[in-house]
Amino acid sequence: MKEYFFWLDSRFVPHVPQSAQRVLVQNYASKIGGKIVYYSAEEWIAVEKQLGLRQKLKRTSGIAGFIFFTLKQFAYGTQFDYQLLHEMTLSGLEVHFAREEYGIRSSKDLNCQFERLYLYNWTNKKNNKLFVFQNQN
Amino acid sequence: MGWKADFSKRGYAVVSAVNMEPLNEIRRILCEKAKLCFNLLDVKESDPEKFLNDFHKYDIPDASLNAMKLKLIEVCNQQNFGKLLYEAFSVYIDALLGPDLLFQKNANIILFPPNYPHYSEPHRDAPQNSSFELVFWVPLNRCYGTKTLYILDIEQTKDSFSLLSREESFEQFESFCSTQGEYLKAEFGEACFFWPGLAHGSGVNLETETRWTLNMRFKNAYSPDGGKDSLQFFDVLHLSPVTRFGIELEKELHLKSPSVENVKESPATCEEVFR
Numbered sequence: 001m002k003e004y005f006f007w008l009d010s011r012f013v014p015h016v017p018q019s020a021q022r023v024l025v026q027n028y029a030s031k032i033g034g035k036i037v038y039y040s041a042e043e044w045i046a047v048e049k050q051l052g053l054r055q056k057l058k059r060t061s062g063i064a065g066f067i068f069f070t071l072k073q074f075a076y077g078t079q080f081d082y083q084l085l086h087e088m089t090l091s092g093l094e095v096h097f098a099r100e101e102y103g104i105r106s107s108k109d110l111n112c113q114f115e116r117l118y119l120y121n122w123t124n125k126k127n128n129k130l131f132v133f134q135n136q137n
Numbered sequence: 138m139g140w141k142a143d144f145s146k147r148g149y150a151v152v153s154a155v156n157m158e159p160l161n162e163i164r165r166i167l168c169e170k171a172k173l174c175f176n177l178l179d180v181k182e183s184d185p186e187k188f189l190n191d192f193h194k195y196d197i198p199d200a201s202l203n204a205m206k207l208k209l210i211e212v213c214n215q216q217n218f219g220k221l222l223y224e225a226f227s228v229y230i231d232a233l234l235g236p237d238l239l240f241q242k243n244a245n246i247i248l249f250p251p252n253y254p255h256y257s258e259p260h261r262d263a264p265q266n267s268s269f270e271l272v273f274w275v276p277l278n279r280c281y282g283t284k285t286l287y288i289l290d291i292e293q294t295k296d297s298f299s300l301l302s303r304e305e306s307f308e309q310f311e312s313f314c315s316t317q318g319e320y321l322k323a324e325f326g327e328a329c330f331f332w333p334g335l336a337h338g339s340g341v342n343l344e345t346e347t348r349w350t351l352n353m354r355f356k357n358a359y360s361p362d363g364g365k366d367s368l369q370f371f372d373v374l375h376l377s378p379v380t381r382f383g384i385e386l387e388k389e390l391h392l393k394s395p396s397v398e399n400v401k402e403s404p405a406t407c408e409e410v411f412r
Binding site: 117119 | 239358359361362366367372376381384388392393
């Protein structure tokens with residue numbers, strides 16, 4: 001069975017508690033034939049650049065990939081962080097998003113999925129900004 | 138009145154398929170999978186219209202009906218119903234939504250046996266769904282009388298919701314919708330497409346046949362999302378050449394090679410990339 005890290009969404013915790021995020025992510029993991037072997041979260045003030053995740057990635061080996069609670073975790077900065085996604089897949093990690101039930105399984109897959117992802121982020125720009133704004137106030 | 142004028146005035150229109158083959162294929166698959174999911178493999182009826190009309194005669198217990206229907210939806214959603222529906226109604230969809238098109242990944246299958254007590258109260262699909270989508274309601278057997286959906290046009294919808302907010306009585310709102318709405322008459326081979334901001338619903342099916350319909354949504358790729366997540370619900374059907382060129386350029390800009398040399402395709406370690 002494939003093993004995944006779960007990277008929960010700190011900013012979403014006031015709306016979807018950690019325990020609920022975990023249930024959703026565990027369900028998603030079993031749907032894709034895997035299990036969660038470790039979970040952690042981004043430090044609150046580092047969510048925009050995902051600094052904790054970047055540090056964790058340096059120390060990560062032997063897992064199939066990461067499951068995030070939501071794709072929005074890549075959009076808390078000034079723009080959607082395609083580059084981080086690209087680098088994760090280049091390093092052989094799958095990247096999944098439980099809320100959207102959406103996964104990218106390789107760098108080749110990211111190349112194929114880019115148009116869908118780009119259009120989604122374009123139509124969601126307003127929602128993402130609104131969400132960040134609500135959380136900061 | 139032509140379908141475009143009809144849609145512009147009322148927010149919905151009933152149209153005929155431009156290509157029946159994909160619809161026949163959908164109905165053939167659905168009947169085959171329904172026999173499987175409802176444990177009806179010994180039923181020999183080969184006329185799909187008759188099989189669907191007489192479905193209630195096979196005595197599926199009400200308590201199992203929903204779970205079996207969900208199984209049927211799951212099985213049918215591996216069958217590209219969205220693309221087949223597009224092929225059947227492409228003229229209308231292209232004209233209203235343009236060349237950059239998304240389609241709902243999972244078709245909803247609705248079945249209402251006669252006198253089935255669980256029906257759909259009047260409601261709008263938007264803003265939970267995007268207000269910029271187009272909903273396709275597709276009969277799989279003949280819909281008439283109470284074996285159908287009722288729908289209110291734009292003006293009636295406004296009146297119904299002002300009633301709901303003024304009176305704060307759902308009963309009055311429901312009564313208004315179910316008496317003022319049009320009960321759609323449609324054959325297999327036709328469909329009603331409607332703007333998701335319109336009030337619609339259904340009552341108890343008082344006819345002697347089971348109603349079977351499909352719901353499917355289409356959306357322009359650049360139109361705003363609603364409350365539902367479009368990545369989860371929609372997939373790309375096709376894009377214009379201009380959009381494809383643009384996205385290819387964006388891809389080059391966003392997916393730059395990492396600064397680290399010698400990145401392996403599947404090293405199962407991130408140290409080389411993230412140092």
